[in-house]
Amino acid sequence: MDNTIEVKGMRKVFGRKTAIEQVTFNVEKGEIFGLLGPSGSGKTTTIKILTGESTQTDGDVNVLGMDSTRFGSSDFKSKIGILSDNSALYERLTVHDNLKLFCKLYNAPLKEVDVILKEVNMEDERTTTISKLSKGMKQRVLLAKALIHKPKLVFLDEPTSALDPGNAAQIHRGLQKLNEAGTTIFITTHNMEEATELCDRVAFLNNGRLQELDSPGALRYKYSTHAFHVETFSGKRLVIDNEPENAGQIKELIENGEIKAINTDNPTLGQIFLKVTGKELVS
Amino acid sequence: MNVQRISAIFEKDMKDFMRNITMLMMPSISIILALVYNGMGIGGGEDEYLIFTIYVIVGVTFSAVTSVCMVTMMAEEKEKKTLRGLMLSPASFVDIITGKSLVTGLITFITLVISLLIIGFEPLLNVRAMLGLILMFLFFLMLGIGIGLFAKSVAAASAYSMPVMFLFGFTPMIELFGLGEDSIAIHIAGVFPIMQAVELHDTNSWLPLGIIAIWVIAAALFTYICFKKTRTDD
Structure with missing residues (x-):
């Protein structure tokens, strides 16, 4: 089985604080992998290292066949999509203008704007200024922004945290459809139902250490x-x-x-x- | 460097600029100043204070329009986290900076042309003066980007912009303070970019251009370091 993400002995230290301690895991190509953990467990730091927003202190990190020294390259960045707490939109511009910008930055066809807006159920808001959208609507546009270039690997940090159950369910269906098309999805969440419904495998992160890793079904059987x-x-x-x-x-x-x-x-x-x-x- | 990405950033920033009242007000400062000087009877090509006045206008344009607009754009992008989105896209450092600089460059150019049409521009019609203007534009641009990236918020960036505007933009005004020619402040101000540009009109030496080029390199280094620091959370 091909691995899209390979992490071996990853460690991250901020000053005197160790955020990640000797974490090792692989994410297989085409799977939905969930990283579960409470606030401060190291989930966001892990995503930041995997996306090149931060560098590991020790260990080997390989994503899409590239080691961490190549995470700043255009080649790497064009293959991944990210929705995290660092994702944001241009408040004075419209939904369409925001997505058009990222379409051009990722060299994606402009028709993708309307396609993705339909997928996140935002086609009626295409000319609305971002500042006038609700938090949930903004989250859907951010998700559209992360997916507009059809990335091979998507990192989603708490993607449905601001959404009501109806919209969250719609996003889940969209993610499953995306995954069926071959996209690997790396997701962090607090939401256990979301993890159970979406993820092929989940890992538990606690105090920067990985404590369990298996499919939700296998874990439920193991701890039953x-x-x-x-x-x-x-x-x-x-x-x-x-x-x-x-x-x-x-x-x-x-x-x-x-x-x-x-x-x-x-x-x-x-x-x-x-x-x-x-x-x-x-x- | 990717033309499509640069044009995408340019288009986005142009739209954003046209909806930002604060930034739209900045060009009016130098145009109003040019009108005031013109009303005082300065300008017209023969005036003995013309070069001094031209460089006051140039300094104000570069500091208030080039630097402050750039500071505001970068600081706002940083504060609202949209800059990280650009950095995580395939757009390179050069693509992002070039796209943004084109907007600032266009606004600066329009402001400068209008202001100099009011006050007079004949002394600038030579290669050395033009080169000086280009280098100074680059200096103020880099300084603006660097400060915008260095500041933690738009408010902090505005606070940092003020001394920069006065130090680098209003440098010729130091001559109005009545300080002696041996004053240390006069000597220090003498090596600032605007004063070196004024110096170009009194000498045939290329040294003033060299000194301005050193300022540009220093500002570019400052900008690059700030950009590298902004790219990651380490």
Whole structure:
């Protein structure tokens, strides 16, 4: 499997503070990779190193087959798209003018402006000045700006944090469509549902250290107690371990028609994160 | 250097400039000053103070229009984080600076032409004076970019612009303070770009152009260092 991102022993130190400590991971070509962690865990620093906005103190970082010394090149920059806390728009210009500028900077056809505006559901606002848009609308234009040149790799730092559930869902569909077209997506989020729905694999970052890395399904299985949670019509709540000797007990409950609900223990990514790090994802 | 990227930045900055009231006001300073001097009877080609007045106008234009507009543009881009977007795009340092400089250059050129048409421009119609003007434009441009990048906010950039305007733009005015010719302030001011440009009219030497060129190199270095620092968060 080709790796779009290869990080080995990455370390980042700011003065006396170590922001990232010996982080190693790969992102495979065409996958959606999620980096989860609370504020201050090092997610944004990681994205900044991967996009060339910052340089690692130690370790090897390779993105799209280029090492970090080439992250300033036009070739590298034309292949990536970024939506981060450093992304911004020209407030006095219209939505169309903003996107037209980036179309030209990335040498993309100007017709892409209307295509991408439709994808982020902003086609009715093309002549609106940015300063008149809501925060959520601005976020959608920023996303359009990051995707307008059809990058091979997209970095999204909390892409739906300012959006309502409807718009977030629309963005998710757009990202999935983009991913199906072959774009690799690196996403950081606090939103566990978003990570579960979108990501092929997720990594947990805590205090600058990577603590888990796997698919959401595999992590949920790994941290599941594999027990059955049974609720009966008489109001009892039973936890039955998934062991052969308990099969009879479950069979009996079914035969007696006592089961109101039965679920397997399936922790959310947030619960797993709490278990692994002792911290909530959203403080 | 990429012409398409430069023209995209130029087009964007031109639109932005036309919607920025503060920047639109800057060219009026030197035009009004030229009208005031003209009203005082200075100009017309024969006046003994003509060269002095021309360089006051040139200094004010370069500092108030070239430098201050550039400072404002860069500081605003930096404060609102749009500069990072440009830096992360395939546009190079040269593309970004050239695109922005074309806007400032055009506004400076229009302002200077109008102001000099009012006050007189005959003494500038020679190769050395023209070269001096071009070098001074580059100096004030680089200084503006550097200060804009160095400042943390638009407000800080405006505060930094003031001493620059007075030191470099209004340098000829020091002669009106009645300081003696041996005054250290006069000697120091004498090596400033505008004073060297005035000096060009009193000598056949190319040394004043050399000194202005050194100022340009120093300002370019300052700008480059500030740009490198702005590009990353290290």
